[in-house]
Amino acid sequence: MEIPLAQEVIFGLVIGSYIALGAIGFTLVYGLVNMINFAHGEFITIGAFVGYLAVAEVGLPLPVAVFVALGGTAVVGWGIARITFEPMNDAGAVPLLLMSIGLGLVLRNGIRVIAGPDRRSIRTDVATYRFDDLGFFVTSQQLFIIGLTLASVLVLHLFLSRTMLGIAMRATADNEDLALVSGIDTRRVRNAVWLAASGLAGVAGVMLGTAQAASPTVGFGQLLLIITAAILGGAGSPYGAVAGSYILGIAVTVSVPFLQRLEETLALNLELTALNSTMAFVILIVVLLVRPGGLVSAEVRTS
Amino acid sequence: MSLLEVRDLEAGYGDLQVLFGVDLEVAEGEYVAIVGPNGAGKSTAMKAVVGLAAHMGGEITFDGEDIAGLPPQNIIERGVGYVPQSDNVFPTLTVEENLTIGAYLLGDLPDERREVVLEQFPILGERPDQRAGNLSGGQQQMLAMARALIPDPPLLLLDEPSAGLAPDLVEEMFDHIDRINERGVTVLIVEQNAKTALRRCDRGYVLAQGENRYTDDGDALLSDPEVRQQFLGG
Numbered sequence: 001m002e003i004p005l006a007q008e009v010i011f012g013l014v015i016g017s018y019i020a021l022g023a024i025g026f027t028l029v030y031g032l033v034n035m036i037n038f039a040h041g042e043f044i045t046i047g048a049f050v051g052y053l054a055v056a057e058v059g060l061p062l063p064v065a066v067f068v069a070l071g072g073t074a075v076v077g078w079g080i081a082r083i084t085f086e087p088m089n090d091a092g093a094v095p096l097l098l099m100s101i102g103l104g105l106v107l108r109n110g111i112r113v114i115a116g117p118d119r120r121s122i123r124t125d126v127a128t129y130r131f132d133d134l135g136f137f138v139t140s141q142q143l144f145i146i147g148l149t150l151a152s153v154l155v156l157h158l159f160l161s162r163t164m165l166g167i168a169m170r171a172t173a174d175n176e177d178l179a180l181v182s183g184i185d186t187r188r189v190r191n192a193v194w195l196a197a198s199g200l201a202g203v204a205g206v207m208l209g210t211a212q213a214a215s216p217t218v219g220f221g222q223l224l225l226i227i228t229a230a231i232l233g234g235a236g237s238p239y240g241a242v243a244g245s246y247i248l249g250i251a252v253t254v255s256v257p258f259l260q261r262l263e264e265t266l267a268l269n270l271e272l273t274a275l276n277s278t279m280a281f282v283i284l285i286v287v288l289l290v291r292p293g294g295l296v297s298a299e300v301r302t303s
Numbered sequence: 304m305s306l307l308e309v310r311d312l313e314a315g316y317g318d319l320q321v322l323f324g325v326d327l328e329v330a331e332g333e334y335v336a337i338v339g340p341n342g343a344g345k346s347t348a349m350k351a352v353v354g355l356a357a358h359m360g361g362e363i364t365f366d367g368e369d370i371a372g373l374p375p376q377n378i379i380e381r382g383v384g385y386v387p388q389s390d391n392v393f394p395t396l397t398v399e400e401n402l403t404i405g406a407y408l409l410g411d412l413p414d415e416r417r418e419v420v421l422e423q424f425p426i427l428g429e430r431p432d433q434r435a436g437n438l439s440g441g442q443q444q445m446l447a448m449a450r451a452l453i454p455d456p457p458l459l460l461l462d463e464p465s466a467g468l469a470p471d472l473v474e475e476m477f478d479h480i481d482r483i484n485e486r487g488v489t490v491l492i493v494e495q496n497a498k499t500a501l502r503r504c505d506r507g508y509v510l511a512q513g514e515n516r517y518t519d520d521g522d523a524l525l526s527d528p529e530v531r532q533q534f535l536g537g
Binding site for chain 2: 164167168170171173174175177178179180181182183184185
């Protein structure tokens with residue numbers, strides 16, 4: 001059966017949503033701590049498990065569990081960063097990258113040992129709204145995920161543009177030396193970045209826990225898409241990361257009917273639709289070749 | 304009493320020592336220029352004062368307090384404004400946000416300070432929402448000075464404020480500095496444009512190879528035959 005385009009776009013928006021919250025945190029850390037955090041996927045996994053425990057064990061309603069995961073993951077992520085990354089902050093990008101790869105491995109397997117390899121789904125009541133005339137349906141779960149992401153992005157935007165700490169964060173990402181001689185306490189800024197990045201990862205984790213399941217590799221499984229979205233948007237730019245995530249999410253899903261039609265037209269029998277997740281990286285390669293700085297930074301560079 | 308006093312300053316970066324005993328003295332309300340050839344250590348002396356270059360020996364006293372070796376934030380906090388030579392605005396932030404960052408240590412941007420600073424640089428008030436990176440070189444320099452002036456620092460350090468500006472803009476920039484000084488801010492500048500700086504300032508220092516060479520009133524240095532021949536191109 002052929003799935004209508006509108007339906008694919010909705011699926012794309014859902015995928016884009018949880019990539020977006022992961023990618024914002026990843027790109028903030030990249031821009032401000034000057035490191036590529038390969039353990040960022042595990043922060044998402046931690047969020048998924050915190051959300052699962054809050055709903056399944058404690059019996060909290062899902063919206064409350066979101067805030068628990070936000071706060072819990074923010075503190076845990078910040079604590080992990082304080083112990084592992086902060087002491088070697090001046091060591092440079094490569095040692096930090098290696099540390100994050102090792103840390104990710106340790107966390108992933110630590111979670112596997114404690115929680116077991118099972119997939120634990122965060123169960124919620126799902127209502128489905130059908131729009132048969134327009135040829136698509138949308139579930140309450142999908143609306144929740146998309147709405148929660150848009151709300152998170154809005155709050156982040158207000159923080160970055162209206163508060164002194166948020167503006168100081170963008171200033172530090174622009175030029176750390178100038179930030180220092182403007183009196184900005186860059187350590188405080190880094191702390192805030194870890195809290196924000198981990199907290200958003202926690203929210204992404206809850207979303208993945210409801211849409212898929214909390215498992216030891218649920219966050220790691222998204223990491224490549226997250227990194228791609230961040231680069232696509234221009235590494236270091238949170239707004240670019242959001243744009244990159246939705247472009248990626250929609251490209252992955254919309255390419256399914258496109259590939260299907262291509263296969264039919266060419267009368268092939270290759271199961272081309274299995275290539276849909278590869279489309280994300282095809283886009284990345286094209287963007288890097290045409291606009292190496294990503295979507296956002298080109299605008300900055302021309303000035 | 305001097306607002307800023309530097310004695311036998313040794314400073315540099317990592318293993319590289321650039322200054323080998325520099326003395327500077329800036330009295331309250333004074334306008335002092337540091338000139339000298341490339342590589343003399345002019346900028347390094349300024350960076351050592353704000354804590355950006357490594358302090359390797361000697362004394363730095365600001366307002367009677369020892370500030371040598373302190374991190375930049377603590378030095379700025381005591382009332383030192385600093386404008387680096389290049390990359391001195393936050394390019395992706397708007398003009399207004401750059402000014403807001405100037406007030407970081409105050410918590411928020413007081414309207415009264417914004418007005419005072421915009422009165423000095425009216426062009427910035429005309430484009431509060433423009434990205435700083437899209438401003439012209441001269442406008443960026445004004446924004447950088449404006450940002451540093453927001454907390455009302457008693458001492459303003461300017462590292463080559465005329466670098467890269469067209470000749471007519473250079474004079475305009477020096478006019479701005481005169482006005483800042485007339486309003487009671489003590490000014491210390493480092494300048495490649497030695498003749499203009501010495502003509503405008505109260506007192507000048509000539510540095511060479513990381514040490515003091517000459518110190519006198521600006522006009523006296525300008526007319527000193529030795530200084531003219533060695534450092535001002537005859």
